[in-house]
Amino acid sequence: MRNSNKLKIIPLGGMYEIGKNMTIIEYRDEIIVVDCGLTFPEEEMLGIDIVIPDISYLIKNQEKVKALVLTHGHEDHIGAIPYILQKIKMPIYGTPLTLGLLENKLKEHNLGAVDLNVVRAGDNVKIGKMEVEWISVNHSIPDSCALAIKTPLGYVYHSGDFKVDYTPISGEVIDLQRIAKIGEKGVIAMLGESTNVLREGYTISESKVGETFKRIFSAQSGNRIIIATFASNVHRVQQIINAAENFDRKVVLSGRSMLNVTETAQRLGYLKVKKGTIIDIKDMHKYKDEDLVLITTGSQGEPMSALTRIAYGEHRKIQLTPNDVIILSATPIPGNENDVSKVINKIMETGAKVIYESLTEIHVSGHACQEELKLILTLVKPKYFIPAHGEIRHLLKHASIAEDVGVKKENIFIMENGNCLELSQKEAKFTADVPAGNILVDGLGVGDVGNIVLRDRKHLSEDGLIVVVVSISKSEGKVISGPDIISRGFVYVRESGDLMDDARKVVKATLDKCDSKSITDWSSLKNNIRDDLKGFLFNQTKRNPMILPIIMEN
């Protein structure tokens, strides 16, 4: 029987990119999906809100899909779920905080009746012929896990996102014992995250940041302290709250996601706060600067975030003074450097002080560096290794590290999204690709914005638009009114004479060249108007606006 005892691994996202993580594990007629994340649009994806994976393969094989299993609650692992669930239903398994954050998301999308199943690190769940085990790891959000998926061909080990933190804030150290045991039992394939693979050494422990907070709190005893960080970094928020309680300060939370995540984390027991420590922002005025710590979103300089609004003086409740100390407890994600710099500069213009990463140890990464990656590869001892979660430079580097620690070169596979790696007891090989790619989400539209729309948006954004309108009587074969010219996003001031007047003359000349017959061939008339006007405008301005000729029939 074809496909008997064959195991397939198919990444739908997370390969040749950072984000949008999603992987299919398929054994015979059963599919388990690992994670279902989104990514943020690249610069050239004008107007796009988010990007999600193409799941046509899952829709086509709907009856095979047994479950979606989640490693942790970050957007690049759970963010696409509300969109995917509109196309395909499946039971979802995840740890309490992961599902707690997912539930908030489902509520926002008005999605009820989702089959959510809480699991905890250490749990084993039999899903069809496979069995999934959640293994505790350290990461920048609590309740993160790696997955050991037991199949008749051996384990598939999916690293999730992780680091090795021997002194974590709460929760446990990554379960190296169990990972070693899985390795001993036999791992046929491992998917390993590659985010920090270009960095040598070890990632610093989260508890280091707590020490920095204490030092800063003690040095800035007369100032109001404002700390921006990722809302989902509950350990970081915990450390800020600990420092606040140590130094007798009240905590104010600002930013919608900060309020949401903190509420969920507190309710589920992942954030320990003494009664009375957190106060409502509307009571802030009752306290002196030195008795307050504000925790806000906006560490990436996001335009609508709390910190950005504070920096630009647009926040309704929080105004900066020279007595404020702002701490950016995060590193700019590549692409956000400029936004973050602008926020820092804006804050400094108010006279407030800014402490950011290049100045102090105010942030640590949640991802494993080279030595940690080697450790896990050595414990897991996979037969086949697939570097995951990274651009090609990360994947290639991770491949060479795997080779260094003893994985055979021919057993390491660099995969693109949609590639299908088929494993059997004796070999691994690529078989036919499945559809994969970026589905763009813009407002309520999922997948309707494609290359033509993006190309038009880019054209419009660079040189604007010229609309030419003319009314033509088809029966009489002549112009009744116009040409009228309207422009947007295009303007050009000449030393002498109005450019738009001359543009009208150019179109008029084009129309005059037509006889009563050719003037009713609208397709070529439009092309002629476009060509003549384009040439005229480029010659006059060296700009190329989009030209939209509109002919009204009367």
Added chain:
Amino acid sequence: MRNSNKLKIIPLGGMYEIGKNMTIIEYRDEIIVVDCGLTFPEEEMLGIDIVIPDISYLIKNQEKVKALVLTHGHEDHIGAIPYILQKIKMPIYGTPLTLGLLENKLKEHNLGAVDLNVVRAGDNVKIGKMEVEWISVNHSIPDSCALAIKTPLGYVYHSGDFKVDYTPISGEVIDLQRIAKIGEKGVIAMLGESTNVLREGYTISESKVGETFKRIFSAQSGNRIIIATFASNVHRVQQIINAAENFDRKVVLSGRSMLNVTETAQRLGYLKVKKGTIIDIKDMHKYKDEDLVLITTGSQGEPMSALTRIAYGEHRKIQLTPNDVIILSATPIPGNENDVSKVINKIMETGAKVIYESLTEIHVSGHACQEELKLILTLVKPKYFIPAHGEIRHLLKHASIAEDVGVKKENIFIMENGNCLELSQKEAKFTADVPAGNILVDGLGVGDVGNIVLRDRKHLSEDGLIVVVVSISKSEGKVISGPDIISRGFVYVRESGDLMDDARKVVKATLDKCDSKSITDWSSLKNNIRDDLKGFLFNQTKRNPMILPIIMEN
């Protein structure tokens, strides 16, 4: 007499920003302008090519302007000159390479008959009542100078862009002797560049990079080597050529600015190349991979640059193979990180190897770090200090460093572009600001693109455009044809029914509500169409395209 013996310092660019450097030194009725640079548009300046300083103050005071004196030939110091010269004529002074590069630029803009005056480090030029001395400094382009401007109130020291390189490639070590002498004679005010002020310690010598090149050339003896760097970094190009000559490789230059700058530098004696080392790209096929080094532009991932075209397989003459080693000998300028990453990834997809900064010592900065800034401040011993060339975070840090080395806090001035600092023997104070700001250049248009155009371009780029056209007979007070709807950059696929059909119905309903009188009130009719359609579209799609109602009168 008012203003007698008053010295004014007025930055027109380079404050609260990196780039667009330009400073006015005004004594009584005479103005000397230092540098005249451009900057590249920020992300939100859609469609803009470059940004130059507002020089209305100079135009208003044309008869006072005695000279433009240049520190070095980088774009952020000379790039705006072709635009400024169209408004105001003045003699220009600079070192040979600086003027050589400027001449290329003037030719491109078809500007002849410019009064260019060559000076060399050590030269003194009397300009009206002031006297300008060029002092040799180290930087990432040869022939860079600081300026000591002698005024009746003492020297004004302008640092230019600089670093302290005790082992430079060619040219001399920064003239610390002369700087010390100027300090001894008495400096009333100093402007100091702040680009690298956030970095501790010393900038590494350019010669370090040469050692790395040698190591790489010797390790990659069987490969073709392609090195991308800034065309203006003649020292870097020299070191690549040296390595090529040492290892018996021919050099191919690629990229327009690489060819231009190299030709100019060679002609003026700043680049020493053995006969036969540089070959034409069309002869490249005659040589084996291991006998070639290619030097290209595109180290910043610029879209049209040689390296980007090579990476994307769009270069007519250079195709990558797995036998190529590409070296990025530059650091991404903030904002370019993503473009550079994409180019690296694209190259890696071809199987070629990429060596970039985070992996090896393949680039050094041209700007002074903290210890070098302290050294110059200590030698110059200015009475008043103005940190320059930096965002506010750089300026503030430079101010605090100046204070550390003994400049009085009250004598340090953080200035914005357009601020005017008036100095006399006994005091320094701010007087009335002059106009300053960003002039946007788009094609041939200089300054015509303003906020409204940019706002429209942004709107168009995010959700595209809907044009509604309707013909109305004013005499009959009724619709003759339409409404027709055309969209660009906007599309939305609904499960049921065509959105555009429904949109037409919405506009039709708006028109039907009008009686024969109100239908001829075009301004309010347009508003009604816009409002009704906007509400409908947002409700259906959560998108907000620009809506352009056009009414044709018949």
